[in-house]
Amino acid sequence: xxxxxxxxxxxxxxxxxxxxxxxxxxxxxxxxxxxxxxxxxxxxxxxxxxxxxxxxxxxxxxxxxxxxxxxxxxxxxxxxxxxxxxxxxxxxxxxxxxxxxxxxxxxxxxxxxxxxxxxxxxxxxxxxxxxxxxxxxxxxxxxxxxxxxxxxxxxxxxxxxxxxxxxxxxxxxxxxxxxxxxxxxxxxxxxxxxxxxxxxxxxxxxxxxxxxxxxxxxxxxxxxxxxxxxxxxxxxxxxxxxxxxxxxxxxxxxxxxxxxxxxxxxxxxxxxxxxxxxxxxxxxxxxxxxxxxxxxxxxxxxxxxxxxxxxxxxxxxxxxxxxxxxxxxxxxxxxxxxxxxxxxxxxxxxxxxxxxxxxxxxxxxxxxxxxxxxxxxxxxxxxxxxxxxxxxxxxxxxxxxxxxxxxxxxxxxxxxxxxxxxxxxxxxxxxxxxxxxxxxxxxxxxxxxxxxxxxxxx
Numbered sequence: 150x151x152x153x154x155x156x157x158x159x160x161x162x163x164x165x166x167x168x169x170x171x172x173x174x175x176x177x178x179x180x181x182x183x184x185x186x187x188x189x190x191x192x193x194x195x196x197x198x199x200x201x202x203x204x205x206x207x208x209x210x211x212x213x214x215x216x217x218x219x220x221x222x223x224x225x226x227x228x229x230x231x232x233x234x235x236x237x238x239x240x241x242x243x244x245x246x247x248x249x250x251x252x253x254x255x256x257x258x259x260x261x262x263x264x265x266x267x268x269x270x271x272x273x274x275x276x277x278x279x280x281x282x283x284x285x286x287x288x289x290x291x292x293x294x295x296x297x298x299x300x301x302x303x304x305x306x307x308x309x310x311x312x313x314x315x316x317x318x319x320x321x322x323x324x325x326x327x328x329x330x331x332x333x334x335x336x337x338x339x340x341x342x343x344x345x346x347x348x349x350x351x352x353x354x355x356x357x358x359x360x361x362x363x364x365x366x367x368x369x370x371x372x373x374x375x376x377x378x379x380x381x382x383x384x385x386x387x388x389x390x391x392x393x394x395x396x397x398x399x400x401x402x403x404x405x406x407x408x409x410x411x412x413x414x415x416x417x418x419x420x421x422x423x424x425x426x427x428x429x430x431x432x433x434x435x436x437x438x439x440x441x442x443x444x445x446x447x448x449x450x451x452x453x454x455x456x457x458x459x460x461x462x463x464x465x466x467x468x469x470x471x472x473x474x475x476x477x478x479x480x481x482x483x484x485x486x487x488x489x490x491x492x493x494x495x496x497x498x499x500x501x502x503x504x505x506x507x508x509x510x511x512x513x514x515x516x517x518x519x520x521x522x523x524x525x526x527x528x529x530x531x532x533x534x535x536x537x538x539x540x541x542x543x544x545x546x547x548x549x550x551x552x553x554x555x556x557x558x559x560x561x562x563x564x565x566x567x568x569x570x571x572x573x574x575x576x577x578x579x580x581x582x583x584x585x586x587x588x589x590x591x592x593x594x595x596x597x598x599x600x601x602x603x604x605x606x607x
Contacts, residue, residue: 153574156186157242158249159207159263161217163188164486165231166206170199178486180286180478182262183279183530185252187286189260191485197256204254214247225580239487239578258283277534281474285539289480292323298545301483305583308549314589320544321591328358331538332365335448335471339371342471343417344449348456348532349475350525352498354542354595358475359452360605361593371448374441376413378453380425381405385432399524401455410462413451416443417469454524457532474536477543483581492522493578494543500575501554502599506606511558515568547596549585554600 160178167176167190175191189195195203218230219241226237243249253264257278293299296319298307307316335342345362349355363373381404382388391397405425412422423438443449455461457472479494496518503509533539544550556579562572587600597603 153240154243155250155252156263156265157238157240158217158246159252160186160238160486161229161231161236161242162207162210162246162249163203163263164236165234166203166210168234170202170206176486178482178488179260179290180480180488181491182282182286183264183277184266184526185255185262185264186488187257187260187262187283189258194259195256195261200254200256200261203261207254211246211249214245217242217244217246219244225577237484237487239483239581240574277531279534281534281536281539285541286478286480289478289541289543293480293545299481301481301489301548301581304481304546304549308546308583308585313546313585316546316585317589317591320546321594324542324544324595325361327540328361329365329368331473331540332362332369332371334538335366336369336371338471339448341468342448343443343469344413344451345373345471345473346456347450347452347473347475348454348529348536349542350454350495350529351521352495352502352599353475353477354498354598355452355475357593357595357598357603357605358540358542359450361595362473363450366448370446372444372446373450374416374443374447376416376424376441376449376451378404378409378451378455380427381409382427382434384434388432395520399454399528401458401460401528404455404461406461410465412441413449413462414465416441416449417465419443454529457535458528459532459535471538472536473538473540474533475540475542476533477547478541479543479548480541481545489548489578491543493575494548497548497551497555497575497579498599500558501551504558505554505599505601511562511572512566512568515571542595544594544596546585548579548582550587550590550596550600552579552582553584553587555579 164176171190171193174193177189177191179187179189215231220228220230222228226239227241229236229238229242255262255264298304304316307313335345347355347359359375366373383403383405385396388396388398389400389402397403408425412424415422421440421442424441426435426437426439428435457474476491477494477498478491479489482488500511500514503514504511555575559572559576562569590596592602592604598606
């Protein structure tokens with residue numbers, strides 16, 4: 150809640166500042182991006198000078214130690230009064246402007262990014278502009294506009310008016326088209342590409358995506374040969390540990406890098422390898438191996454959180470790689486200033502899947518999540534701009550599909566539990582989505598990977 154409260158408080162100040170500087174326009178909080186939020190004005194393009202004005206004005210507000218009046222909670226919104234301006238947020242904020250912690254406002258595209266990352270506190274590490282990630286978001290936003298679904302209320306209205314199947318069909322058809330387009334890109338570069346690298350953060354739906362991409366590659370006459378980086382874990386006793394003394398399975402050195410490099414190079418050169426099989430129960434590599442050879446009509450598909458890290462296979466000619474980054478970048482907003490954080494969508498996905506397939510309680514998922522997030526920031530997000538293609542695995546109706554499962558799971562979190570506020574926060578977010586009939590969701594849908602009924606899992 151700590152980070153969320155900080156960003157919400159900044160948002161209150163931002164709404165106030167925009168009303169003062171641009172009274173004829175409205176602020177739109179567009180989407181999460183890296184460790185920040187991308188914002189723009191609804192009807193205007195902001196110049197760099199204007200963004201600097203916004204930053205100066207909001208910093209002045211923070212330093213003035215202004216009181217923020219909490220009016221109360223109404224229809225699941227937290228309502229506030231800031232200098233006689235009424236505002237509604239879906240998460241709670243702090244009650245004094247001076248309680249805001251460090252942030253930076255960075256001009257970007259036709260708006261700006263409110264950046265909350267620790268990286269920006271280090272002068273020797275400049276801000277890396279997320280051009281490819283932003284383009285992926287923008288493509289999603291443009292498509293949502295075309296199909297007249299820009300707010301959560303549009304989704305709810307379609308469900309209540311009996312158009313659930315239409316909503317599901319257009320969302321699934323768009324994803325299938327994008328996967329087919331990626332397979333066509335690989336086909337067009339078939340002579341040079343020998344390895345497809347796929348990475349993404351937790352609960353992105355990588356397994357379903359890989360299966361569906363493999364089908365489309367076969368349609369194009371290309372046979373995918375899977376190789377999981379998970380099988381190249383070093384034995385447990387030599388696994389690196391974190392500062393708390395726990396095994397750090399997301400550390401690059403938790404993998405046998407020399408063996409990965411040699412095996413991939415041998416496969417590219419047409420040699421036969423004995424690929425390892427890792428036993429996660431014992432924490433050791435099995436004596437049994439898997440014989441592999443890459444034929445002329447086959448392409449190696451390597452999946453893992455480190456797949457886009459240039460240090461994974463540094464001396465292999467990079468032009469033979471086709472790099473794919475996959476993440477769940479939820480598109481529709483609740484309203485102009487209240488977005489649906491992509492991190493929350495993935496946490497809800499993971500919570501439901503953990504319970505269904507791993508018999509884990511929501512408390513277990515919530516306890517693991519900070520470690521998962523640290524690993525993502527260290528090993529996944531900073532390499533996302535290395536991708537040749539980004540794929541958005543989120544579906545516009547997915548929160549409606551997840552709601553029934555999540556509600557049942559979140560009810561199990563006791564009020565005395567340390568994670569009760571997390572459960573309450575997620576329940577509040579889900580309350581904005583009307584449940585949808587999941588029986589009409591295709592069995593190869595990415596969302597089936599989490600709610601069950603997937604042809605790839607069940």
